[in-house]
Amino acid sequence: MLTGSKVALRARHEEDIPVLRTELYDDVVNSSRAEGGPWRPISPGSKDSRLVVDDSAEGKVPFSVVELDGGALVGTATLWGIDNHNRAAHIGLGLLPSCRGKGYGTDVVAVLCHYGFVVRGLQRLQIETLADNYAMLRSAERNGFVREGVLRSSAWVLGEFLDEVVLGLLAQDWKPLPKG
């Protein structure tokens, strides 16, 4: 288990799956904005890769995010697109609606940076997010990510094309946030 100042990242448990499915992935607006593809429903018992972890998929490490205090499930976090030649990867996260705006997102990014840079020895982490996703942009920038470019009209989201921002952070520029 990896810990930050407010949250911990642990393995996906069976009992997390129905909560994530109903509170996160059944939400058409959230899924359409966060996933870069068309929303479609996930059936109970489905082996959908957003919920059920394939431990043999080496390029992707999914976590469940829990509160440090009490262990309640608050969302998901992923290191994905892991490229061990260029020593780079992408990060992604999604919090349950009731758990947003409490500083957890900033802390999840901090823990993913520790995992990527310290545990995995990566050199570069990248985030892509919609240009109007202020909470994601701020969570990334609080951890030292810098905006590297705008992908104009790159995301089709519920009837319109939106811009995406690419943010990057290099290992040598990373300063871990103070805990607490």
Ligand SMILES: CC(C)(COP(=O)(O)OP(=O)(O)OC[C@H]1O[C@@H](n2cnc3c(N)ncnc32)[C@H](O)[C@@H]1OP(=O)(O)O)[C@@H](O)C(=O)NCCC(=O)NCCS
């Ligand atoms: C994006 C997300 C992970 C951010 O996590 P969070 O816990 O809500 O964010 P935090 O509470 O850590 O806030 C981070 C910063 O954003 C600001 N912020 C939070 N919500 C905001 C909002 N709706 N509008 C503007 N700023 C906002 C906070 O004030 C904070 O700024 P500060 O560092 O200057 O104090 C979370 O909101 C989420 O899961 N959203 C839905 C899924 C999603 O968009 N995932 C990312 C896909 S790329």
